[in-house]
Amino acid sequence: DAGVTQSPTHLIKTRGQHVTLRCSPISGHKSVSWYQQVLGQGPQFIFQYYEKEERGRGNFPDRFSARQFPNYSSELNVNALLLGDSALYLCASSREAGEQFFGPGTRLTVL
Amino acid sequence: AQSVTQLDSHVSVSEETPVLLRCNYSSSYSPSLFWYVQHPNKGLQLLLKYTSAATLVKGINGFEAEFKKSETSFHLTKPSAHMSDAAEYFCVVSEPAGSARQLTFGSGTQLTVLP
Numbered sequence: 330d331a332g333v334t335q336s337p338t339h340l341i342k343t344r345g346q347h348v349t350l351r352c353s354p355i356s357g358h359k360s361v362s363w364y365q366q367v368l369g370q371g372p373q374f375i376f377q378y379y380e381k382e383e384r385g386r387g388n389f390p391d392r393f394s395a396r397q398f399p400n401y402s403s404e405l406n407v408n409a410l411l412l413g414d415s416a417l418y419l420c421a422s423s424r425e426a427g428e429q430f431f432g433p434g435t436r437l438t439v440l
Numbered sequence: 441a442q443s444v445t446q447l448d449s450h451v452s453v454s455e456e457t458p459v460l461l462r463c464n465y466s467s468s469y470s471p472s473l474f475w476y477v478q479h480p481n482k483g484l485q486l487l488l489k490y491t492s493a494a495t496l497v498k499g500i501n502g503f504e505a506e507f508k509k510s511e512t513s514f515h516l517t518k519p520s521a522h523m524s525d526a527a528e529y530f531c532v533v534s535e536p537a538g539s540a541r542q543l544t545f546g547s548g549t550q551l552t553v554l555p
Contacts, residue, residue: 333483362542371530371545372484385542419484421543429543431476431484 331355333422333432341438342410350405350435354422360384361403362429363395364419372419378403379425407437415439442467442533446546454554459518461549463531466512473514474532474543475505484530490514501525526553 334353342348354361360379364372374387378397392408401422407414415438421429447462465471475487488499495507505516514531531546 364543364545369548371547372543374542374544377542387542421484428486428489430486433483 333420333430335418335420335432335435337435338433339436339438341440343440344410344412346410348407348410348437350407350418350420350437352403352405352420352422352432354401354403354420355430358422358424358430359401360423360425361397361401362421362423363403363405364421365389366417366419366434367413368416375405410439412439442471442535442544444531444533444544444546446529446531446549448549449547450550450552452552452554453521455523456520459516459521459525459551461516461529461531461551463514463516463546464512465514465531465533467533467535469535472534473505473507474534475499475503475514475516476530476532476545478528478530478548480527487516487529521551521553523553523555526551 336351362377363375366372375389376395377385381397395405397403417434417436419434420432423429443466445464453459473490476484477487478484487503488497490497490507498504503518505514507514528548528550530548532543534543
């Protein structure tokens with residue numbers, strides 16, 4: 330079975346732009362979570378979605394938004410990019426209650 | 441609120457010597473606790489998890505961890521380090537036990553294995 334996939338692998342944007350990151354969960358997993366990992370730090374929770382409903386939100390500004398589609402894939406959107414948004418963005422999928430499996434991440438660089 | 445403190449940002453050991461990576465947690469509930477490993481340019485991989493069963497948890501690649509409620513600790517150990525163990529290790533807490541909800545990560549411990 331394929332693992333969690335994320336696209337794109339790398340992305341370069343400039344300040345003020347908008348970005349969309351995509352995630353496909355493992356087949357059969359209905360929950361998707363997003364994390365931000367700044368260089369040298371542990372991942373920080375951004376959002377969790379289950380069955381297309383938001384289940385949790387971390388301490389991130391409203392510039393960050395997400396959604397989950399009927400096929401359980403998910404998008405993370407970030408508006409008005411700041412230099413501090415440069416990070417590795419990780420997606421994880423799981424069954425409702427269980428281990429979270431992580432994708433390889435999208436490396437976002439904001440110039 | 442839940443939190444995790446990894447007591448060492450860097451640990452260096454010689455090959456074939458024991459590994460100890462220290463973690464303390466804070467939780468309002470009976471937590472689930474995890475250790476994840478992150479190799480360079482690779483995703484996070486689960487090493488082991490504690491979910492209120494046996495307090496000594498065995499994981500992959502010879503790693504194990506002991507849940508000590510009285511000390512609020514969940515230290516990761518391995519009897520003999522291999523070069524391939526060099527990576528970043530994260531201690532993680534999740535509430536309530538067994539939930540797939542928000543994971544709270546520690547700041548990480550970089551393990552270096554010397555030949």
